Amino acid sequence: MRKVANIYWLGVKELRSFLHDFVLLALVAYAFSLAITLQARSNSQELHNASIAIVDEDHSVLSRRITHAFFPPLFQVPKLIAERDIIPSMNGGKFTFVIDIPPDFERYVLAGYQPGLQINVDATAMIQAGLGSGYAQQIVSTEIADFLSHAEGVPLSTVNLDVRIAFNPNLTTAWFSSVMGIINNISMLAIILAGAAVVREREHGTMDHLLVMPLTPFEIALSKVWANGLVIAVAVALSLYLVLRMMLGIPVAGSIPLFMVGVVIYLFFATAVGIFLGTVARSMPQLGLLYMLVFLPMNMLSGSNTPLESMPVWLA
Amino acid sequence: MPFRAETIRGYLQGMHQLYLTDPAIKTTVPSSSPAADIEVRFKYNQDFDSIYAMVPANMSMLLALFPAILMALAIVREKELGSITNLYVTPVSRVEFLLGKQLPYIAVAMTNFIVMMMLALFVFKVPLKGSFPTLLAGVLIYVTTMTGYGMVISAFTKTQIAALFGTMILTVLPATQFAGMMTPVSSLAAGAQLIGRGFPMSYFVPISVGVFTKGLGFADLSGDLLALVIFVPIFTLISVLLPRKQER
Numbered sequence: 001m002r003k004v005a006n007i008y009w010l011g012v013k014e015l016r017s018f019l020h021d022f023v024l025l026a027l028v029a030y031a032f033s034l035a036i037t038l039q040a041r042s043n044s045q046e047l048h049n050a051s052i053a054i055v056d057e058d059h060s061v062l063s064r065r066i067t068h069a070f071f072p073p074l075f076q077v078p079k080l081i082a083e084r085d086i087i088p089s090m091n092g093g094k095f096t097f098v099i100d101i102p103p104d105f106e107r108y109v110l111a112g113y114q115p116g117l118q119i120n121v122d123a124t125a126m127i128q129a130g131l132g133s134g135y136a137q138q139i140v141s142t143e144i145a146d147f148l149s150h151a152e153g154v155p156l157s158t159v160n161l162d163v164r165i166a167f168n169p170n171l172t173t174a175w176f177s178s179v180m181g182i183i184n185n186i187s188m189l190a191i192i193l194a195g196a197a198v199v200r201e202r203e204h205g206t207m208d209h210l211l212v213m214p215l216t217p218f219e220i221a222l223s224k225v226w227a228n229g230l231v232i233a234v235a236v237a238l239s240l241y242l243v244l245r246m247m248l249g250i251p252v253a254g255s256i257p258l259f260m261v262g263v264v265i266y267l268f269f270a271t272a273v274g275i276f277l278g279t280v281a282r283s284m285p286q287l288g289l290l291y292m293l294v295f296l297p298m299n300m301l302s303g304s305n306t307p308l309e310s311m312p313v314w315l316a
Numbered sequence: 317m318p319f320r321a322e323t324i325r326g327y328l329q330g331m332h333q334l335y336l337t338d339p340a341i342k343t344t345v346p347s348s349s350p351a352a353d354i355e356v357r358f359k360y361n362q363d364f365d366s367i368y369a370m371v372p373a374n375m376s377m378l379l380a381l382f383p384a385i386l387m388a389l390a391i392v393r394e395k396e397l398g399s400i401t402n403l404y405v406t407p408v409s410r411v412e413f414l415l416g417k418q419l420p421y422i423a424v425a426m427t428n429f430i431v432m433m434m435l436a437l438f439v440f441k442v443p444l445k446g447s448f449p450t451l452l453a454g455v456l457i458y459v460t461t462m463t464g465y466g467m468v469i470s471a472f473t474k475t476q477i478a479a480l481f482g483t484m485i486l487t488v489l490p491a492t493q494f495a496g497m498m499t500p501v502s503s504l505a506a507g508a509q510l511i512g513r514g515f516p517m518s519y520f521v522p523i524s525v526g527v528f529t530k531g532l533g534f535a536d537l538s539g540d541l542l543a544l545v546i547f548v549p550i551f552t553l554i555s556v557l558l559p560r561k562q563e564r
């Protein structure tokens with residue numbers, strides 16, 4: 001009983017020092033509200049507004065049809081540029097896609113010569129280049145086929161493919177990125193808060209005070225776990241209900257309490273990692289560096305960026 | 317993971333097309349052959365291998381995180397532990413104090429860069445195709461701005477926890493999402509784009525990726541270099557003017 005009381009009061013002390021730091025409070029609020037919203041609405045992981053330019057050396061009906069086939073939201077409205085501008089503008093990263101329609105393209109297509117049409121892709125913009133090159137190819141070939149069949153909307157293939165996407169039918173990135181944002185924030189905050197709580201006591205010398213009191217290291221560590229865990233759990237719950245559900249309108253299909261149970265269990269792990277780093281680090285800058293060595297790989301390999309099954313076996 | 321589903325859908329549709337045209341080609345006269353030959357050329361990275369884009373981009377991310385965090389902590393540390401009062405009573409001016417703090421961290425970041433470049437070249441085997449002096453100049457300006465970024469954050473925070481977490485949250489999110497590492501800044505939504513444009517890394521990613529993978533030189537990248545240079549006086553000015561000599 002005495003132990004529990006000790007842990008409780010030590011935790012309350014921890015909470016007080018946390019609530020006293022207004023800048024820190026504001027930062028936590030920002031991390032779980034505005035940062036999540038921005039991330040969910042950023043379109044950073046989908047094909048959206050991709051910059052595209054077209055070099056039209058043909059000036060025919062077909063080339064104009066191809067030009068008009070690219071439009072927002074997937075692509076920006078194509079800019080018409082000259083052939084000599086392709087390399088400088090792609091070097092400068094102005095366009096991710098440049099389509100080059102050669103002279104007499106329409107004439108050769110009608111004559112059945114199979115003329116070439118070039119789609120230049122800036123392969124350094126990985127996600128966009130990967131998704132967009134497929135789309136661009138499809139758009140161009142559909143446009144040419146439509147042009148040749150002289151009737152739009154004629155079914156092209158004998159068997160139609162019906163792709164059904166489970167769980168997220170419209171592939172809305174926000175549904176995924178917002179939750180991943182919250183989870184990343186949990187790991188980030190839990191490790192930093194718990195680790196820094198230990199390092200701060202050490203730097204101010206109050207850790208020695210605690211150790212000479214009739215307290216066990218177990219009690220000190222556990223109080224930091226519950227206090228910092230509580231702060232984060234509250235922030236996560238608020239963020240789920242207020243930001244995700246109400247502001248972003250993201251449907252949470254499953255049970256939020258179950259998710260929170262998972263969060264709490266995870267918090268025990270994450271705060272423990274933080275405390276461990278805090279005992280290794282002698283000063284706050286050391287903690288910051290150690291933290292990066294732990295958090296960045298943890299984050300990258302967690303499956304929020306790439307599914308585990310796609311990683312090399314020894315990493316996953 | 318929506319972008320993955322989208323990629324898979326693309327492959328699925330491609331396979332579908334292939335299966336449909338394959339028997340058609342084998343059995344009937346090749347009347348269904350495509351009307352035009354659409355050639356997709358992946359420039360700068362013909363195999364479309366992510367390592368050539370990710371290594372230089374990751375270098376820019378690490379060169380954003382480390383200098384900013386170390387810088388912010390170095391200043392706030394003195395505030396929290398009280399040793400800054402020693403400086404208040406010396407005839408050291410604010411600018412001298414801040415620049416003196418900044419220089420060693422710039423040096424550390426440059427060493428950092430050299431190590432990472434060696435890793436890129438010899439471990440990851442990503443060739444340096446463009447002009448090295450341009451890259452070096454870019455890195456020097458970039459780490460100066462990022463330490464300046466850390467200085468600005470240190471002006472707002474009083475405790476090391478807040479400084480550490482603040483630098484983290486204000487650096488990791490823009491760096492991973494809004495600075496052109498994954499998606500070009502011009503394709504982001506308005507709010508994210510605004511943050512991206514106000515974050516120095518957005519101007520360094522084109523330099524790093526440009527020199528390493530696109531093989532560019534000074535002339536192609538002067539715009540981005542200039543944009544980075546502009547950040548230096550802005551950040552320095554904010555951190556010199558903003559905090560008063562208070563809390564004693």
